[in-house]
Amino acid sequence: KSGRRPLIAGNWKMNGLRSSVPVVEAIRDGLSPELTSRIDVLVCPPSTLISSCVAAVYGSAIAIGGQNLHAKASGAFTGSISAEMLADLGATYVIVGHSERRAYHHETDDGVHAKALGARRAGLCGIICVGETQEEREEGRTLDIVRAQLAIGVPKGAKASDTVIAYEPVWAIGTGLTPTPADIAEVHASLREMLGQLIGAEAAKVRILYGGSVKPGNARELMAVENVDGALVGGASLVASDFLGIAAAY
Numbered sequence: 001k002s003g004r005r006p007l008i009a010g011n012w013k014m015n016g017l018r019s020s021v022p023v024v025e026a027i028r029d030g031l032s033p034e035l036t037s038r039i040d041v042l043v044c045p046p047s048t049l050i051s052s053c054v055a056a057v058y059g060s061a062i063a064i065g066g067q068n069l070h071a072k073a074s075g076a077f078t079g080s081i082s083a084e085m086l087a088d089l090g091a092t093y094v095i096v097g098h099s100e101r102r103a104y105h106h107e108t109d110d111g112v113h114a115k116a117l118g119a120r121r122a123g124l125c126g127i128i129c130v131g132e133t134q135e136e137r138e139e140g141r142t143l144d145i146v147r148a149q150l151a152i153g154v155p156k157g158a159k160a161s162d163t164v165i166a167y168e169p170v171w172a173i174g175t176g177l178t179p180t181p182a183d184i185a186e187v188h189a190s191l192r193e194m195l196g197q198l199i200g201a202e203a204a205k206v207r208i209l210y211g212g213s214v215k216p217g218n219a220r221e222l223m224a225v226e227n228v229d230g231a232l233v234g235g236a237s238l239v240a241s242d243f244l245g246i247a248a249a250y
């Protein structure tokens with residue numbers, strides 16, 4: 001009804017060795033053509049597995065993405081990976097500003113903005129993550145926080161084809177806790193409104209995912225919330241049957 005094609009995205013984080021590639025093969029084999037005619041499915045493995053995962057999903061409807069990037073295209077940045085390098089491997093998406101990057105690698109909203117520009121430069125779709133901490137929620141600052149993260153992070157001229165937003169409350173990631181559907185609806189509506197201020201009519205086309213403890217058992221309820229256009233899934237994306245169960249919410 002929204003006209004936006006749902007996206008179910010998996011974030012493997014720092015999990016998976018070459019022996020984990022069969023997980024993406026099982027996801028590939030478990031998705032019906034009927035489902036993939038209606039939704040997009042993305043797996044973001046660690047960088048070390050991008051090539052093998054791209055090969056594993058070749059010819060299928062699954063997209064492969066990175067979990068992070070350096071904003072610059074190349075240079076003396078030991079250990080970093082650019083959007084061009086991810087694209088070169090066959091990745092088509094990249095997660096930008098995940099809360100774990102913000103918390104453990106001191107990523108700022110300005111840094112997120114630069115990385116989102118880097119993703120666009122290389123033709124990748126950037127999944128820009130926003131979300132409040134437990135403390136910020138308790139202080140009633142949730143909307144202020146996520147709107148500011150969006151306002152700084154989203155580059156001018158962002159389009160639905162190069163930008164996805166993920167609302168991920170920090171306190172809901174990996175904890176088994178989730179906001180209520182009403183809380184999610186409030187945040188997503190506010191993000192959509194803020195996007196409208198930033199990019200105008202294009203805002204209606206941009207997908208806004210919910211992330212944080214999405215499981216097969218709660219996916220249907222969470223994905224039914226207005227303005228929720230899919231999920232960013234951490235833990236449950238490591239188990240093919242769980243990830244497929246979440247995709248089946250559509």
Ligand code: PEP
Binds near residue numbers: 173174176211212232
């Ligand atoms: C995430 O890391 O993006 C995430 C949502 O994790 P989990 O699903 O494990 O809460």
